[in-house]
Amino acid sequence: MTDNVLADSIDALLEDSCPAEVVRAIEQGGSPARLWQTLADSGFADALVPEDAGGAGLSLRDALPILSACGRVVLPVPFAQTMLVRGFLAASGVTPPPGPATFAIADAGGGEHDIVCSRVTHATTSDWVLVQSGTHCRLLPTAAARLESPGVHGSLEAGLTWGPPPADAIRIANDADWHAIGACVFAAQMAGSMSRVFDLTLRYANDRVQFGRSIGKFQAIQHQVSVMAEHVAASRMAAEIGADSTSWQPSPLAAAIAKSRTSEAVPTVTAIAHAVHGAIGITAEYDLQLHTRRLHEWRLAFGSESYWHDRIGRAVVESRDASTAGFIVDRVFASSRTDRTTTE
Amino acid sequence: MIDALPLAAVPPEDEALRTEVRQFLSEALAGVPAEIRAHSWMGFDAEFSRALGRRGWLGITLPKEYGGGGRSPFARFVLVEEFLAWGAPVSAHWIADRQSAPLILRYGTESQKHFHIPPICRGESFFCIGMSEPGSGSDLASVKTRATRTSDGWRLSGQKIWTTNAYRSQYMIALVRTSGTAEDRHRGLTQFIVDLSLPGITIRPIEDLAGGRHFCEVFFDDVALPDDALVGQEGEGWSQVTAELAFERSGPERLYSSVVLLDTWIAELRARGADDRDSRALVGRLVANLSVLRALSLSITAKLSRGESPVVEAALVKDMGTEIEQLTPTLIADAIGRTPDAPVSASLVRALAFVTQMAPSFSLRGGTREILRGMIARGLGLR
Ligand SMILES: Cc1cc2nc3c(=O)[nH]c(=O)nc-3n(C[C@H](O)[C@H](O)[C@H](O)COP(=O)(O)OP(=O)(O)OC[C@H]3O[C@@H](n4cnc5c(N)ncnc54)[C@H](O)[C@@H]3O)c2cc1C
Numbered sequence: 001m002t003d004n005v006l007a008d009s010i011d012a013l014l015e016d017s018c019p020a021e022v023v024r025a026i027e028q029g030g031s032p033a034r035l036w037q038t039l040a041d042s043g044f045a046d047a048l049v050p051e052d053a054g055g056a057g058l059s060l061r062d063a064l065p066i067l068s069a070c071g072r073v074v075l076p077v078p079f080a081q082t083m084l085v086r087g088f089l090a091a092s093g094v095t096p097p098p099g100p101a102t103f104a105i106a107d108a109g110g111g112e113h114d115i116v117c118s119r120v121t122h123a124t125t126s127d128w129v130l131v132q133s134g135t136h137c138r139l140l141p142t143a144a145a146r147l148e149s150p151g152v153h154g155s156l157e158a159g160l161t162w163g164p165p166p167a168d169a170i171r172i173a174n175d176a177d178w179h180a181i182g183a184c185v186f187a188a189q190m191a192g193s194m195s196r197v198f199d200l201t202l203r204y205a206n207d208r209v210q211f212g213r214s215i216g217k218f219q220a221i222q223h224q225v226s227v228m229a230e231h232v233a234a235s236r237m238a239a240e241i242g243a244d245s246t247s248w249q250p251s252p253l254a255a256a257i258a259k260s261r262t263s264e265a266v267p268t269v270t271a272i273a274h275a276v277h278g279a280i281g282i283t284a285e286y287d288l289q290l291h292t293r294r295l296h297e298w299r300l301a302f303g304s305e306s307y308w309h310d311r312i313g314r315a316v317v318e319s320r321d322a323s324t325a326g327f328i329v330d331r332v333f334a335s336s337r338t339d340r341t342t343t344e
Numbered sequence: 345m346i347d348a349l350p351l352a353a354v355p356p357e358d359e360a361l362r363t364e365v366r367q368f369l370s371e372a373l374a375g376v377p378a379e380i381r382a383h384s385w386m387g388f389d390a391e392f393s394r395a396l397g398r399r400g401w402l403g404i405t406l407p408k409e410y411g412g413g414g415r416s417p418f419a420r421f422v423l424v425e426e427f428l429a430w431g432a433p434v435s436a437h438w439i440a441d442r443q444s445a446p447l448i449l450r451y452g453t454e455s456q457k458h459f460h461i462p463p464i465c466r467g468e469s470f471f472c473i474g475m476s477e478p479g480s481g482s483d484l485a486s487v488k489t490r491a492t493r494t495s496d497g498w499r500l501s502g503q504k505i506w507t508t509n510a511y512r513s514q515y516m517i518a519l520v521r522t523s524g525t526a527e528d529r530h531r532g533l534t535q536f537i538v539d540l541s542l543p544g545i546t547i548r549p550i551e552d553l554a555g556g557r558h559f560c561e562v563f564f565d566d567v568a569l570p571d572d573a574l575v576g577q578e579g580e581g582w583s584q585v586t587a588e589l590a591f592e593r594s595g596p597e598r599l600y601s602s603v604v605l606l607d608t609w610i611a612e613l614r615a616r617g618a619d620d621r622d623s624r625a626l627v628g629r630l631v632a633n634l635s636v637l638r639a640l641s642l643s644i645t646a647k648l649s650r651g652e653s654p655v656v657e658a659a660l661v662k663d664m665g666t667e668i669e670q671l672t673p674t675l676i677a678d679a680i681g682r683t684p685d686a687p688v689s690a691s692l693v694r695a696l697a698f699v700t701q702m703a704p705s706f707s708l709r710g711g712t713r714e715i716l717r718g719m720i721a722r723g724l725g726l727r
Contacts, residue, residue: 109696187667202724222721229720230664233349237643238636240351260632316627317614323607324631325429325600329362332635333353 007065011072013042018073020287026076027154029291032125036100039079048087048248049254055090060250064188064243068236071192074294076156077145078102078122080185085130087248089139092172097139099127104160105178113164115140121186123147125157131162132178139170154293170254180252182241182302183259190262190298191232191239193291194269198232199275200288201225205236221276228272231265238262241332253315253332261306266299351639351644358418361386365423368399369430378608379694381431385597386558386702388512389433390470396434397467397570402441406449411462417649421596421642428600435509435558440464443591444471444517448537451576451584460515460537474504474518474562475585476536482715484527485582489520489564491536498569500538503561508709510560511547516540519581533581536573543567554701587653587697592710594658596642598665601706602672605699608692609676616686623679630675633668637661645678656723659716666706666713673700 016037026032039045047063049055063083070080078100085101104117115131115138123129126142140162148159165171205216205225242250242258250258270292274281281288299305310315321327372395373381396402405420406412413419427434445464448456463469467516468611476698480486489502500520510516516538524532540547544567549557576584606627613623640661680688680696707713721727 202726205726216721216726219718222726223714223717224718225724225726226660226717227725228661230660233640233660234633234636234664237349237351237639238632241635241639244351256628257632257635260628261636264629264632305629305632306625309625309632310621312628312631313624313626314628315625316610316631320614323429324603324610324634325425327426327631328635328638332631333639 006062010044010066010069013039014073014075015042018075020109020290023074023076023290026125027156032077032100036077036125039077040098045079045082046086046090048083049090049096055086059247060184060248064240067185067243068186068192068195068239071189071194072196074193074290075189076122077125080189081126083186084181084248085128085139088130088137088176089172091248094139094170094172097128099249100125101128101130101139102126103130103132103178103182105182106131111279111290113278114151115162115165116159117161117272118159119150119157119301120160121182121298122156123160124149124156129160130256132174132176136172137172137174137178138165138177139172140165155297155314157297176249177252177255179302180250181256183255183308184250185253185300186301187235187242187258187262188239190266190295191235193295193298194232194235194262194265195293197269197273197288197295198228202274204277204280215276224272224276228269228301229286231269235262235269236264253312253333256308256312256315257332259303260312263299263303263305263308266295270295347654347657349640350646352643354418354422354642355416358416358422359517361419361422365401365426366430369426369432373432375431375479376431377694378431378604378691379698380433382602382604382608382695382698383433383435384428384431384601384604385434385438386556387431387433388435388509388558390436390467390512393435393437393467393470395467396437397465400465402437402467403445403461403465406445406461406465410449410457411465412445413465417645421645423602425596425638428596429603431604436470436512437464437467439473439508439513440469440471442595443473443588444515444694447517447535447584447588448575450587451535451573456537456572456575469515470509470513472507472510472513472516472540472560474507474510474516474520476506477503478505482712484519484567484585485533486526487519487521487533488501488526489518491520491522491534491569493522494568497571498536498573500536500544500564500567500569503563505549506559506560506563506693506709508559510540510594511549512558514540516562517575519585522578522581530582532579533585534578535575535581535584536569537575538564538567538573542569552702554698586655589711590653590655590658593662593716594641594648594654596638596641598662598710599634599641599668601666601669602699602703604632605676605695606672608695609679612689612692622682626675626679630668630672637665637668641665644712656720659719659723662710663707663713663716663720669706670703673703 046055047058051057067080081102086096089096102122104120107118109117129140131138144160145160206214208215237263238258242255242328400413404413404415408414446463477487491500518536518538522534544565546563548561550559580591611685644654644657
């Protein structure tokens, strides 16, 4: 499947199965079962599972359109996370169970026996959570956890606490960087969501008339929309960098670039979108809020821009590379210098 | 929406140039202090340009029959990226290599190509851009300098300003009016290759705020131009200039102008043990932004190499790139001042002062921020 065919078919699937009404219903506690079934039937959940294990055997680079499309419709179920969890399990020789699965990193110092994850993305619509703690991952059923809602309007996140895990819980040695995987997955979803926010804003700027002309004719509005276009283009490129891997998982440095740049874009993109929309953008009825509320949450998921800036800065300082450009060419784009070029 | 900009990679045969270039630059620039290297693409050294010419690194994308390297735009990307990373003094040949030679190749006659391009590739012929005038900055179509037909050529009268390197270049490519008036806007404009040694031309450098001399006033007092000074089509100057500006706006110099300052500061952070989290996070912020900008710039290079003309995308990258270039000295200054009693090297202080003083120019030359945002808005269909 070429990039575009894949992107078009996943876009069509998600636009059809997850219009804004479905997002609203699930946010308000409606069942995600039907939506999930449609997505599960599509087979895309096994995009990153190797072919000999029954999957599509795509690389993360090839699967990026699926991740971004989830963000474009602010999908209220953890389809993007499920892809990565299934990719990880298959790579570890474990057959993934059916059902929506998210992933999280256990809080430090969660207690002797309990496993505590204080912010789990899409916790309320997941059957499973792959929890990394220390050198191991466990696949835990959400139903067995005590769920603590953050009490945030429309949020699908929650804190989850499990008692001592049953002896037969799936336990796998971990060598993956789940912060980086989360960074990559949410950078892609944020880029997708910001692209949609941009489309909404551009359309509104053309449609809304004040002082006898569309507001998009005012230079002040034009310049704000142009700045937004820049941040969205940068975010989309950042997501591409983050997912530029031939395996199922990202390079941590690339994921860091991706998440920090997309998180950095969120305040500006959401602020301009709301400014251009005026009061209508503040209403529950208009779709903009579905995106901007989620973008503010996702900006923090698996680390905000400052967390990743610090990690990147540390890597630069420790690298002892004589020049920043050298670091960028030889380390950030190291993979595209080797594996990409051999295939072209 | 703006077209997708797919992540591109430099092909291996072009990437292979990098090792050789790095080797050359590490020797050629050994011992050059940071504040000199921080001049980046504003540093002028004719002998250095000739040395690059001898290695075949000028006009690398131009056809071999005119003395060029016959390579892809990616080869030029690698060269330019390394020149900027090291702070090599590239100003002398910069404009000729980036835009004048490609323009002559595209619009010039066979004899103009044979006459002008080989010396550009040798680093012996430097060019400047004669667009701006005292009354015509952003509103470029209002230029008043005029060329009138004579029996054997043209007579040129008027004035250009802000012409970078005019006093140390051999030629200017000037945008002038050949028919109609300023009210005719885009119609009636023509480009000429003006030999700056001709009688009737007066060039005066204008000192800049940092004490440097690069841009100039250029006066044309009834200058006799031969017929073959005209490049391209009479009356087609506007569309030629628009195509030229796409080359001017998308290159790596639109993100790396402040990078020598950044490297100088990082070196001092390392020496101090880089124990301060705020400074480290600032390094990360700048590197993250530069990485994304580099990928965008490379993606535009890929489009140019396929013969596309990504004018709006180039405007977008230049606007974002210059913002980061301007943010770099501002934020580094604050980081240094956070510990007022810690020592800072004189070299870093001087590099920081130079970049801080010149930074406003990054978002003026090649089209101001407001003009670029207007172009993006037009590309989005808002105008
Ligand atoms: C270091 C340096 C080197 C240069 N080298 C060259 C060179 O080699 N050759 C050459 O031809 N030129 C050169 N320039 C000139 C450069 O192209 C101009 O400075 C630029 O086009 C802006 O023109 P201006 O300075 O007259 O400003 P103006 O056009 O007068 O603009 C002043 C302000 O008004 C704003 N403005 C103008 N029109 C609008 C509008 N329609 N909407 C909103 N805002 C607007 C601008 O954005 C800017 O903020 C150089 C400039 C610098 C600083």
